[in-house]
Amino acid sequence: MPNDTGLLDYCETDTQRRAIEALIASGGNRVDAAAVLGTTERSMYQILARIRKRAARQGYSPDHGMTHTAAPGFAVKGVSTLYNADGEQAAQWVKTSADQQRQEDLREAIIDAFADWKGKGRVAAAPKHADEDLMTVYPMGDPHLGAYSWAEETGDDFDLKIGEANLCEAVKRLVACSPKSKTGLILNLGDFFHSDTSDNRTMRSGHALDVDTRWAKVLRVGVRAMMQCIESACRKHETVIVKNLIGNHDDHTSQMLSIALALFYEGNDRVIVDESPCKFWFHRFGNVLLGATHGDTCKPQVLPGIMAHDRAEDWGATQYRYWYTGHIHNQQVMEFPGVVWESFRTLMGKDAWTASKGYRSGRDMYAIVHAKDFGEIERHRVDIAMLKNGNPSS
Numbered sequence: 036m037p038n039d040t041g042l043l044d045y046c047e048t049d050t051q052r053r054a055i056e057a058l059i060a061s062g063g064n065r066v067d068a069a070a071v072l073g074t075t076e077r078s079m080y081q082i083l084a085r086i087r088k089r090a091a092r093q094g095y096s097p098d099h100g101m102t103h104t105a106a107p108g109f110a111v112k113g114v115s116t117l118y119n120a121d122g123e124q125a126a127q128w129v130k131t132s133a134d135q136q137r138q139e140d141l142r143e144a145i146i147d148a149f150a151d152w153k154g155k156g157r158v159a160a161a162p163k164h165a166d167e168d169l170m171t172v173y174p175m176g177d178p179h180l181g182a183y184s185w186a187e188e189t190g191d192d193f194d195l196k197i198g199e200a201n202l203c204e205a206v207k208r209l210v211a212c213s214p215k216s217k218t219g220l221i222l223n224l225g226d227f228f229h230s231d232t233s234d235n236r237t238m239r240s241g242h243a244l245d246v247d248t249r250w251a252k253v254l255r256v257g258v259r260a261m262m263q264c265i266e267s268a269c270r271k272h273e274t275v276i277v278k279n280l281i282g283n284h285d286d287h288t289s290q291m292l293s294i295a296l297a298l299f300y301e302g303n304d305r306v307i308v309d310e311s312p313c314k315f316w317f318h319r320f321g322n323v324l325l326g327a328t329h330g331d332t333c334k335p336q337v338l339p340g341i342m343a344h345d346r347a348e349d350w351g352a353t354q355y356r357y358w359y360t361g362h363i364h365n366q367q368v369m370e371f372p373g374v375v376w377e378s379f380r381t382l383m384g385k386d387a388w389t390a391s392k393g394y395r396s397g398r399d400m401y402a403i404v405h406a407k408d409f410g411e412i413e414r415h416r417v418d419i420a421m422l423k424n425g426n427p428s429s
């Protein structure tokens with residue numbers, strides 16, 4: 036058995052570390068190690084393979100330990116070695132390149148962290164009757180879970196607990212008043228999480244963020260909240276599609292959310308989680324073409340051309356086309372030739388920066404019903420005042 040003790044240095048999650056420790060204690064027997072952890076041999080094999088792959092990229096050899104290293108964020112591309120007259124190594128140059136594996140490493144770490152939850156997702160029984168000609172869309176405008184706001188400073192109290200409760204209750208109310216359409220689409224328009232790292236700054240601009248509680252706790256609550264929203268939708272809709280778009284606050288955690296949910300509901304054919312990291316997302320429903328993006332990378336006037344270019348065949352085959360975006364936290368609607376664009380508000384309370392800039396948009400969430408042949412036919416609205424945490428004085 037290769038010496039796996041050194042692999043402990045390349046574990047990025049507690050699950051990986053426990054796996055290596057169990058493997059070492061069992062003398063390299065994956066079956067015994069899996070039994071100790073209460074998982075399967077296949078899961079043990081997959082976890083071990085990912086750790087070894089990461090270690091190898093950084094120059095680790097199971098027989099000789101570290102042979103060459105690369106700086107954090109870089110992958111070993113090649114090594115040049117200079118030997119002296121006695122044949123001994125005198126110097127070594129490690130050739131590196133920017134690590135293109137960052138996204139893969141993130142995905143692997145998430146898969147490991149949720150290994151014990153894989154395929155555990157169970158939902159309520161499907162409705163006995165559902166209209167296959169209808170689709171209900173639940174656009175989530177910038178939930179910003181983890182944001183913190185103090186009412187005396189901003190006019191609104193907002194924290195992780197309030198954010199979770201408001202979001203879940205809003206979805207529950209909207210599902211209750213929506214028709215029994217066969218398809219339900221939970222469309223997270225981005226910035227589901229307020230912060231993408233424990234640094235509590237935006238990744239791109241470095242803008243400081245007012246954040247409630249620990250980052251890891253925010254992630255856990257976010258996954259739990261989305262599971263509860265999915266459960267609510269499954270009580271009314273036979274099939275629930277879940278799409279989490281990447282925002283400017285959650286470049287990575289938005290992908291974590293999708294991967295975690297996909298693992299949890301793996302094997303459940305009633306819940307479809309789209310894991311693609313695409314910035315522009317499209318969904319066709321009969322004579323309806325829906326496009327969605329966070330809204331931080333281009334102006335609304337550009338979106339019709341993107342839809343026509345990226346989905347040329349669907350564009351020509353549909354009559355009712357829509358773009359849904361978030362980002363600006365206020366409701367706007369514009370009609371372009373062939374497309375209606377709409378931005379959605381958020382349930383989030385104003386933070387200190389938003390309040391100081393004079394932003395005072397309303398707070399609500401919608402359920403929008405599309406008919407396969409006629410486009411949008413109805414919508415339902417939940418205002419923040421209707422929710423138990425919507426009144427700062429409550």
